[in-house]
Amino acid sequence: MGRLESITSPRDLRDLTPDELADLASEIRDFLVATCARGGGHLGPNLGVVELTMAIHRVFDSPTDRVVFDTGHQAYVHKLLTGRMAGFARLKQEGGVSGYPSQEESDHDVVENSHASTALSYADGLAKAYAIRGEGRHVVAVIGDGALTGGMAWEALNNIAIARNSRLVIVVNDNGRSYTPTIGGLATALTSLRTSPRYEQVLDLVKKRLNAVRAIGPAAYDVLHAVKKGMKDAIAPQGLFEDLGLKYVGPVDGHDLAAMEQVLARAKRFDGPVIVHALTRKGFGYDAAEQHEADQFHSPGPFDVETGEENPKGEIWTDVFSEEMVRIGRRRQDVVAITAAMVHPVGLDRFQSHFPERTFDVGIAEQHAATSAAGLAMGGLHPVVALYATFLNRAFDQVLLDCALHRCGVTFVLDRAGVTGDDGASHNGMWDMSVLQVVPGLRLAAPRDGARLRELLGEAVEVDDAPTVVRFPKGPPPDDIAAVDRVGGVDVLLRNGTRDVLVVGVGAMATTAVDVGERLVAQGIGVTVVDPRWVMPVDPALVELARDHGLVVHLEDNGRVGGTGARLLQELNDAGVTTPFRLHGIPQEFLTHAKRAAILERIGLDAQSLARGIVEDVTALADPQLAVDVDQPR
Numbered sequence: 310m311g312r313l314e315s316i317t318s319p320r321d322l323r324d325l326t327p328d329e330l331a332d333l334a335s336e337i338r339d340f341l342v343a344t345c346a347r348g349g350g351h352l353g354p355n356l357g358v359v360e361l362t363m364a365i366h367r368v369f370d371s372p373t374d375r376v377v378f379d380t381g382h383q384a385y386v387h388k389l390l391t392g393r394m395a396g397f398a399r400l401k402q403e404g405g406v407s408g409y410p411s412q413e414e415s416d417h418d419v420v421e422n423s424h425a426s427t428a429l430s431y432a433d434g435l436a437k438a439y440a441i442r443g444e445g446r447h448v449v450a451v452i453g454d455g456a457l458t459g460g461m462a463w464e465a466l467n468n469i470a471i472a473r474n475s476r477l478v479i480v481v482n483d484n485g486r487s488y489t490p491t492i493g494g495l496a497t498a499l500t501s502l503r504t505s506p507r508y509e510q511v512l513d514l515v516k517k518r519l520n521a522v523r524a525i526g527p528a529a530y531d532v533l534h535a536v537k538k539g540m541k542d543a544i545a546p547q548g549l550f551e552d553l554g555l556k557y558v559g560p561v562d563g564h565d566l567a568a569m570e571q572v573l574a575r576a577k578r579f580d581g582p583v584i585v586h587a588l589t590r591k592g593f594g595y596d597a598a599e600q601h602e603a604d605q606f607h608s609p610g611p612f613d614v615e616t617g618e619e620n621p622k623g624e625i626w627t628d629v630f631s632e633e634m635v636r637i638g639r640r641r642q643d644v645v646a647i648t649a650a651m652v653h654p655v656g657l658d659r660f661q662s663h664f665p666e667r668t669f670d671v672g673i674a675e676q677h678a679a680t681s682a683a684g685l686a687m688g689g690l691h692p693v694v695a696l697y698a699t700f701l702n703r704a705f706d707q708v709l710l711d712c713a714l715h716r717c718g719v720t721f722v723l724d725r726a727g728v729t730g731d732d733g734a735s736h737n738g739m740w741d742m743s744v745l746q747v748v749p750g751l752r753l754a755a756p757r758d759g760a761r762l763r764e765l766l767g768e769a770v771e772v773d774d775a776p777t778v779v780r781f782p783k784g785p786p787p788d789d790i791a792a793v794d795r796v797g798g799v800d801v802l803l804r805n806g807t808r809d810v811l812v813v814g815v816g817a818m819a820t821t822a823v824d825v826g827e828r829l830v831a832q833g834i835g836v837t838v839v840d841p842r843w844v845m846p847v848d849p850a851l852v853e854l855a856r857d858h859g860l861v862v863h864l865e866d867n868g869r870v871g872g873t874g875a876r877l878l879q880e881l882n883d884a885g886v887t888t889p890f891r892l893h894g895i896p897q898e899f900l901t902h903a904k905r906a907a908i909l910e911r912i913g914l915d916a917q918s919l920a921r922g923i924v925e926d927v928t929a930l931a932d933p934q935l936a937v938d939v940d941q942p943r
């Protein structure tokens with residue numbers, strides 16, 4: 310049995326010798342590499358926090374002391390040290406550990422995050438609560454330099470600085486990168502702390518002492534003592550944090566366990582809020598990750614451990630957007646692109662390489678991205694803001710008041726819309742079409758395939774007096790589905806027999822709608838299948854199509870509450886259309902992690918379940934004796 314398997318709680322770390330701890334660290338790295346090679350995962354960030362996490366768990370007493378990881382993607386090591394090794398066999402899969410902290414999994418996990426820049430606020434609240442309740446517990450927040458670019462982190466720091474009684478230790482895990490190198494004034498300031506001569510002196514001292522110790526082999530205490538001397542009086546206001554009046558210690562080598570422990574112990578004794586600035590390397594200890602230029606294996610899919618080659622992925626929706634943006638950029642000099650620290654994941658890397666001066670990485674700052682885009686539009690440009698759908702939630706007010714109220718022509722492109730699955734509840738893009746419903750003037754398109762993505766993106770960037778949104782899901786685009794007709798702006802995808810059922814397939818659900826339609830035809834039911842293309846505003850042609858049919862079935866991969874189906878139903882009501890209406894969407898609940906297809910099946914959004922339900926509805930409508938209330942969810 311390896312050492313890692315014997316770790317069931319952080320307390321098991323306490324009695325290990327320095328050599329045993331070093332062995333454990335390398336065992337953890339091997340385990341992380343092997344696990345992520347099998348099924349993908351946040352490898353680079355976790356390789357970078359092995360010693361840092363071990364040090365936290367040796368110095369603090371979780372779960373009495375609370376450890377909050379910002380974003381949460383770097384909590385694998387924490388999970389391993391808190392007895393969850395077995396669950397990694399099915400990392401991010403149904404029944405396995407989730408990719409982020411999870412209260413359900415362990416008392417050691419405080420929050421269920423994945424959206425960045427929240428840890429300091431949680432920690433601020435927790436530390437204040439413990440102070441008021443007279444509990445002597447400490448709170449440790451681990452935040453990356455990337456997450457520190459988010460506005461919320463600074464709102465929290467502003468408050469933490471005056472919370473004198475808070476036993477709060479903020480570990481800044483500074484690896485210089487988000488996915489790509491972190492940019493902006495903050496990154497520059499961190500760099501200047503990192504390269505201060507004082508830090509070099511401390512590192513030299515640490516190295517010398519460690520070497521001496523290894524040669525003559527005295528107790529670890531001496532090492533710690535030496536480091537302590539090196540860090541003498543290090544807790545003091547420093548550069549970047551000085552103006553806020555925050556105490557600071559560091560920079561410290563985050564891969565030097567003894568040094569980390571020493572600094573954390575010192576910060577713990579301080580009994581007020583302290584920032585510990587740890588320098589780490591993303592992907593540390595695995596060459597393929599450290600050398601990986603694009604993102605140091607931030608979140609690779611399955612790969613070969615020996616070569617570091619990722620398994621081929623095939624084309625995904627993002628690639629279609631990525632290529633089309635370059636085409637648009639060539640023909641429209643006024644089109645600019647904005648990413649919130651995700652230039653590769655959202656596919657803006659190609660646009661950036663062609664038009665670097667027209668690409669802005671604003672950091673993890675979706676709110677700023679939206680309002681800055683409004684400014685760019687006011688200045689005569691047409692910005693395309695590319696985000697994962699779930700992250701747009703952050704910028705709702707900015708879309709509503711800063712963009713829409715000012716009639717700014719800004720195009721939001723929402724990747725990973727709908728059920729994304731394995732990244733857990735908070736990563737599903739199931740809210741955008743609900744929250745955006747209430748934005749006056751906003752136009753929203755949901756392409757059903759790659760060809761429509763190109764077409765609708767082209768239409769969206771032509772709108773210069775209102776925000777537009779184009780949303781599409783994760784994964785490969787389906788085969789293109791040619792329309793057999795167009796009514797108003799609505800594409801008719803299938804028309805067969807009498808007008809018993811109108812199936813409306815929104816975006817990715819159009820493929821399912823055609824499948825459902827074919828199954829209904831096989832049952833002798835007359836069907837029209839349509840794709841509205843633009844779902845906001847509702848096309849009057851769709852209202853008339855609904856009037857002409859015996860039953861409307863609406864399919865969307867968005868929350869059922871307040872989405873495009875709910876909006877269509879309202880418009881039908883306003884127009885006096887009383888056709889029975891069945892709405893199929895994502896139930897309004899937080900969906901635990903599993904593959905997208907498995908979740909769609911679980912929630913009844915697969916073609917077979919849908920077709921079965923519709924046949925029952927049609928039968929019931931034809932026979933009043935069997936009448937069911939079709940406006941009610943099944």
Ligand SMILES: Cc1ncc(C[n+]2csc(CCOP(=O)(O)OP(=O)(O)O)c2C)c(N)n1
Pocket residue numbers: 354357380382383423424425452453454455456457482484486487488591607649650651673675700703
């Ligand atoms: C609000 C929000 N926007 C974007 C993301 C996507 N995202 C996940 S991790 C990450 C980079 C985080 O960098 P950092 O905090 O420095 O941690 P590291 O991975 O470098 O350890 C980004 C942009 C997110 N999780 N939350």
